[in-house]
Amino acid sequence: MKIAIYPGTFNPITNGHTDLVERAARLFDKIIVAVGTNRQKGVTLPTEKRVELARTVLGHLENIEVCAFDTLLTDFVRKSGAHIILRGLRTVADFEYEFQLVGMNRILDPGIETVFLAPAEHLSYISSTLVREIASYGGDITKFVHPLVAAAMQEAQKSQSA
Numbered sequence: 001m002k003i004a005i006y007p008g009t010f011n012p013i014t015n016g017h018t019d020l021v022e023r024a025a026r027l028f029d030k031i032i033v034a035v036g037t038n039r040q041k042g043v044t045l046p047t048e049k050r051v052e053l054a055r056t057v058l059g060h061l062e063n064i065e066v067c068a069f070d071t072l073l074t075d076f077v078r079k080s081g082a083h084i085i086l087r088g089l090r091t092v093a094d095f096e097y098e099f100q101l102v103g104m105n106r107i108l109d110p111g112i113e114t115v116f117l118a119p120a121e122h123l124s125y126i127s128s129t130l131v132r133e134i135a136s137y138g139g140d141i142t143k144f145v146h147p148l149v150a151a152a153m154q155e156a157q158k159s160q161s162a
Contacts, residue, residue, distance in 0.1 A: 002027075003082035004115065007034040007073055011044055012149045013054045014131055016123040020088045023117055025061045032080055033058065033066045036073075044132050044156050057146045074108040085114045090124045 004024060010017060010033070024031050035051045045053070047068050054066040069076045077085060085105065087098050102114045118124070126144050135141050135153040142150045 001029045002084065003030045003032065003080065004028040004084040004086040005032050005034050005073075005077050005080060005082050006086040007036055007069070007076070009037065009128065010035050010050050010054055011128050012050065012131060012145055012153055013057055014123075014126045014128055014145050014149075016088065016090070016119045016126040016144075017128075018057055018146070019119045019123050020086075020117050021058055021064060022061065024086050025063055028063070028084070028086075030063050030065065031061075031086065032082065033064060034069045034073075034076060034080075035066065036069050044135070044160075045152060049152060049156075053146075053149050053152055056148055072108070074105055074112055077112050078109065083112055085112060087114055087116050089116045089118050090127070 004027075006021060006024065008017065021031055021033060033054050035047060035054060037047055047070075051066055051068050058064045058066060071079075073085065077083070087101075089095055089098060098114075098116065105112055105114065119126075131141050131144050131153070134144075135157055138157065141153060145153070
């Protein structure tokens with residue numbers, strides 16, 4: 001069974017993430033969407049909420065599992081019985097960062113391979129960072145995320161403003 005781990009903070013999960021998972025679901029037997037914490041990023045949505053939203057948004061795909069993780073990625077991949085890390089590439093800047101990660105992960109565990117997929121062209125400009133920024137100013141993010149994600153972001157914005 002070919003299992004791929006798609007790690008990220010998914011803060012929030014965007015239409016670009018969904019597109020990538022849909023594409024990967026046709027290539028792998030199972031995709032584990034691993035919702036992680038990044039201690040260097042400010043968190044808008046709690047991890048539990050991000051897991052819940054990812055499960056809802058990706059619920060139409062049978063071979064997808066969504067879970068949280070707070071460990072070294074290579075350790076999580078090994079414990080999951082996987083040997084593949086799935087990553088998305090949108091820009092050249094993404095490639096530079098991802099290339100560094102590939103090298104580090106290879107040193108940590110040479111048995112793990114990284115596979116890159118590009119999102120559909122009309123989604124390549126979407127990033128969680130930009131979506132969070134637009135949402136922080138009360139902007140309309142419905143073109144970039146699932147309606148439930150937009151509602152959750154709006155609620156989080158209200159909570160943080162109060």
